[in-house]
Structure formats: structure tokens, C-alpha cells
């Protein structure tokens with residue numbers, strides 16, 4: 001039997017294809033933004049274009065690129081991990097098309113200037129209904145995809161009673177549960193608030209309720225991005241680096257903790273908001289620090305696995321295993337560099353999570369410096385590296401333009417270093433984020449930011465070159481890659497023996513139930529008391 | 545969990561990570577209880593379509609409050625703050641009260657930790673002390689439309705006479 005008989009490779013490839021296309025468009029917009037921010041006179045540069053472009057970049061990167069990539073990865077890893085086709089391939093195709101239709105609708109609304117509300121779409125800024133409906137369809141598509149993956153897993157479980165779920169699938173299932181719990185918030189915001197309001201069915205919305213629902217969704221969203229990247233770190237990289245995973249069971253602990261703790265932390269995005277009680281913000285602060293734990297454990301497990309790989313390649317001393325790792329393999333180097341920048345991002349995250357220090361950096365350029373390290377590198381660079389390894393196996397074509405692929409992660413790393421450091425510093429100096437032009441009518445205070453915005457722009461140029469390399473490699477591979485028969489998708493072996501049978505970790509329903517209880521504790525009362533307080537709604541505004 | 549075989553390294557690391565987090569939490573808890581360091585918050589509503597007639601915001605500006613504190617009310621709107629210039633004394637508690645007459649805005653005094661969201665329908669409030677006399681730039685730090693980057697005002701902190 002061929003390697004691909006049990007697989008839905010065309011579906012996985014289609015999802016990755018939309019992801020890469022969205023990435024390409026968004027990277028181009030980002031390039032223009034970074035230059036614009038440094039006040040370079042580009043043709044057609046205007047405030048309206050800038051904010052339109054930031055909206056497109058945010059939506060296409062943070063929502064479209066990530067969601068489609070994860071859907072593609074989920075299909076491929078479910079196939080390969082369970083050695084089984086999807087249970088409902090046609091339904092999974094429907095999911096793809098629903099999400100694609102939603103993407104087209106939202107993108108249309110953005111590029112025609114009808115939805116310059118940024119990817120956070122805080123009301124009472126109001127967009128065209130197609131924007132909200134389009135994004136809702138993306139989420140609906142992802143729900144249908146989630147259903148297909150979950151039911152494929154339950155079918156597998158019935159066929160393999162008592163067997164432990166392989167970690168590469170376990171991690172994807174954890175991401176799916178986090179996503180299902182999280183999207184309740186944004187779905188409620190869309191269906192009860194924004195869609196009826198943008199259609200003129202209701203006259204006003206409550207902006208605070210919308211913020212709370214958005215951030216109920218917005219924080220766990222980051223774990224929906226991160227967990228699939230962790231799956232690659234755990235189950236792909238040790239093997240490619242020539243070693244073994246230190247312990248898969250520890251990975252299960254990590255993913256189960258994320259299921260439980262991802263959602264009840266959203267108020268840490270609302271420290272500076274009125275109308276959210278201080279005590280509830282405090283509770284979310286505590287939970288935010290607890291959720292650092294699984295990431296600490298991941299840092300240990302992956303580092304230990306890499307050390308195992310380095311020693312297997314002949315390292316003897318304390319640290320020379322680092323040099324022995326295959327830094328020339330674009331998948332491995334992408335992940336290693338992503339991990340380094342993620343560690344830096346983690347320190348910044350601790351600053352954001354502490355409300356006293358957050359008051360200095362809230363909504364400044366620091367924030368954009370921060371999340372370009374986390375989602376913009378830890379996740380996005382991991383995904384690009386994953387594509388170098390996965391796309392040849394899905395399409396049966398060898399990676400083309402391998403030299404560009406080798407250079408690309410390093411360019412990204414350098415570009416992001418410049419971009420991110422500059423933005424962290426200007427943020428500390430008080431420069432706000434999301435501004436077309438940060439000169440403030442020649443203010444002497446704003447003058448001090450200007451040389452740093454130029455460094456950020458230089459980083460943007462490197463990032464754009466890196467993005468172009470990635471796109472060329474992808475296009476070259478799909479269009480001109482040599483046919484290859486080596487299409488096996490193999491995962492890491494583990495150093496500690498895998499448990500022979502399923503354990504409490506495989507009872508995902510239990511973990512999901514604990515998650516729901518914690519969410520109720522963290523949110524039910526604050527939302528209830530907000531709803532029972534007399535509030536005033538706002539009509540829509542379109543000042544763009 | 546009987547099937548779990550965690551090596552000695554793993555266990556040491558998990559303990560270290562756990563202790564670190566407990567330390568963080570203890571620090572936060574201590575600061576909250578002993579120093580009253582809690583997340584800022586203020587719960588008060590206002591009709592965003594009637595802010596210009598509301599006595600709280602009809603005359604935004606600086607007034608003297610009880611207990612020697614200075615009270616500043618400021619109104620955010622696309623794309624300006626009212627008043628455009630605020631004068632307060634140094635080394636005295638200054639309480640800010642803010643709201644928006646249209647979309648969401650931010651209010652950030654550059655170079656300080658004075659920073660709050662300004663949300664239509666709600667009043668934001670916080671108190672701070674300016675130690676350094678001089679001119680400060682106030683910027684809107686939440687996207688509010690095509691003139692977002694133009695939305696700013698001035699704070700002048702005057703040395704106590």
C-alpha cells in the first residue's frame with residue numbers, strides 16, 4: 001500500500017494553499033506599513049490606505065493564514081497519526097469552502113474600504129455586514145472542520161479500544177477544544193451584537209460587552225495558534241534533528257493544561273478598561289501566570305529532546321550539542337529560531353500580564369513588538385518551516401529552490417529582531433500602536449521616536465524579502481518540483497516508553513468539562529452583573 | 545496517572561517551574577493585600593449621545609476637588625480631546641474622568657503610566673501624581689478612524705509655587 005492511500009492530501013493542500021496565499025498578500029501590506037510608519041513618501045500613501053492595509057494585514061495574518069494552516073495541518077496529522085482517512089471527507093471539503101467563501105467576503109469588504117475597523121473590530125466602529133458575516137463563516141467552517149477531526153478520532157478510538165491517542169493527534173484535539181470553547185465568545189458577539197446592528201435590525205450595541213466577548217475569544221485564540229506549533233516542536237523536530245522526544249506523556253500533561261486554562265484569562269487584555277471589576281481582573285491575572293507552567297515544561301522537554309539529538313550526532317561537551325544540530329535544515333532552523341524569539345516574547349508577556357507594568361505599555365508599539373515575536377514568529381515561522389517539510393510530502397514534489405529555503409528563516413529572524421526591538425523601545429517611550437504617522441504635528445516628544453521607526457522599517461524590508469523567498473519556494477515546489485515517491489509523514493519516537501494503554505489524558509471530555517467549569521467561574525458572574533446593570537448602547541460610526 | 549514515568553530531570557524542572565510561578569503569584573497577592581496594588585477599575589455609565597448636556601462633561605476642564613485633589617474631566621471625540629490643553633500642579637493627586645462621545649479611544653500621557661481606554665457609554669477614572677513639571681504629550685492610543693494619529697492634546701504640569 002502506498003504511503004498516501006489513507007490520506008486526504010488534496011484537502012490538506014487546499015487548506016495550506018489558502019493559508020500561503022493570505023500570508024503573501026498580508027506580507028506585502030505589512031511591508032508598505034512598515035515603510036509608511038517611518039514616514040517614507042510612498043506613492044498613494046495616505047492615512048485611509050494605511051488603516052485599510054493594517055485591517056487587511058491583521059485579518060489575513062491573524063485569522064485567515066493561521067486558521068487555514070491549522071486546518072490543513074490538522075487533516076494531515078490526523079491522517080498520518082491515526083493511519084486513517086477522515087471519517088467525513090466531503091464534509092471537510094464543505095468546511096474548506098465555507099471558510100474560503102467567508103474569507104472572500106471579508107476581504108472584499110476590507111479592500112473596497114467598507115470595513116476599516118482593524119482585526120479587533122471594536123464597536124461602535126461599524127463595518128459593512130459582509131465583513132462580520134464573512135468572518136463568522138470562517139469560524140463556522142472551522143467548526144465543521146473541528147467536527148470532522150473529532151469524529152475521525154472517535155471512530156479511530158472505537159477501532160482501537162484502549163489505545164493511547166498519539167501525541168501529534170492529541171495536541172491537535174487540544175487545539176480544537178480550546179477553539180470550540182473560545183469561539184463561543186466571538187460567535188455571540190457576531191450573532192447577537194454586530195451582525196444585527198450592521199444590518200440595521202438593532203440600533204445600538206454595548207461596546208463594553210463587545211470587548212469582553214471579544215477578549216473571551218481573543219486570548220485563547222493565541223493558544224489555538226500556538227498548540228499546533230507545539231505539536232510540530234514535540235512530534236516533528238526531534239526526529240528531523242536526529243533524536244527522540246524526551247517524553248510524550250509530559251506532552252499530554254502540557255496539552256491537557258492548555259485545554260483547562262486557556263480561556264479564563266481574557267481580562268488581562270482589559271486591565272485598562274472601565275466597567276470590569278478590579279477583583280475579576282485580579283483573578284484573571286492569577287490564572288494568566290498559572291498558564292505559564294505548560295510553556296515552561298515545553299521549553300524543558302523540547303530543549304532536552306534537542307540535546308538528545310545533538311549527542312546522537314556526536315556532541316560531547318556541555319553545550320556543543322547546540323552546534324551539532326542541523327541548522328541547515330530549513331524546518332529545524334525555522335523552529336530553533338522561532339523558539340529563541342519566543343523566549344524573548346515570553347519575558348515581554350510577563351510585563352503585559354502584570355497590570356502595573358501593562359499601564360506603561362498598553363496599546364503602545366511595545367505590543368506590536370511583542371506579538372510579532374509570539375504569533376508573528378513562534379507560530380508563523382514554525383508554520384513556514386513546517387510547510388518546507390510537509391508540502392513535498394502532500395504534493396509528491398521535491399522542495400524547489402532549496403537555497404532560498406535555507407536562508408529564509410535567518411532573514412526572518414534578523415528582520416524580526418530589528419522590527420521587534422525597535423517597537424519594544426518606542427513603545428516604552430510611549431509611541432502608540434496603530435498610527436499612520438507618529439510625528440504629532442512636530443511634537444518634540446514624538447521626535448525622539450523617529451530614528452527607531454527607521455530601524456523598524458529596515459526590519460520590515462528584511463521580513464518582506466524573507467516572505468518573498470518563502471512564497472517563491474512554495475510556488476516553485478508546487479509548480480516545478482521534481483516528482484518524488486518519498487511521501488511518508490513520520491513523527492518523533494520517544495525516549496521514555498509510551499504508555500501501552502489509554503489513560504485519563506485520553507478522556508478529552510473530562511478536560512473539556514473542567515475547562516467549561518473554570519470558564520463559568522471566571523466569566524459567568526462578571527457578564528451577568530454587567531448585563532443586569534443599566535447601560536447605554538452606541539449607534540454605529542464610520543469615521544474612515 | 546500510574547502510567548506516567550517522569551524522569552528525575554523532568555521532576556526537578558517541573559518543581560522549579562512550579563515554584564517560580566507560585567513566587568510570582570505570592571508577589572502579586574502580597575502587593576494586592578499589603579500595598580493595595582490592584583488592577584485599575586471604575587464602574588460608571590453615561591449616555592454617549594447626551595454627553596454634551598450631561599453635567600459631568602458639559603464643561604470639561606480642570607476643577608478643584610475636595611481634599612485638595614485636582615479633578616480633570618476630558619472628553620474624547622473623533623479626532624480631538626476636549627480641552628486641548630490641561631494645566632495641573634505638580635506633586636498633588638490628580639483625578640482624571642473621561643468618556644467618549646462617539647467611538648472607542650485611548651488616553652495615554654506619554655512618559656507616564658497614565659493610560660486608560662475611553663469607551664462610549666462609560667466613564668473611566670484614575671488618579672495619579674505628576675512629580676516632574678513640564679509639558680507632556682497626550683495621545684489617543686486606540687484606533688478610532690482615519691484621523692487617529694492626529695488625536696492628541698497637551699498636559700502642562702506646573703511646579704508648585
Ligand code: HEM
Nearest residue numbers: 027030033034058061062118119376380433434435460463
Ligand atoms: C511579513 C512580515 C511582517 C511585517 C513587516 C509586519 C509588520 C506589521 C506592521 C508594520 C503592523 C502595523 C502596526 C501598527 O500600526 O500598529 C503590523 C500589525 C499586525 N501584524 Fe504584522 N508584520 C509581519 C508579519 C506578521 C505575521 C506573520 C503575523 C501573524 C501571523 C502578523 C500579525 C499582525 C497583527 C495581528 C497586527 C495588528 C493589526 C492591528 O493592530 O490591528 N504580522 N504588522
Ligand SMILES: [Cu+2]
Nearest residue numbers: 218219268269
Ligand atoms: Cu492574552
Ligand SMILES: [Cu+2]
Nearest residue numbers: 684686688692
Ligand atoms: Cu484614536
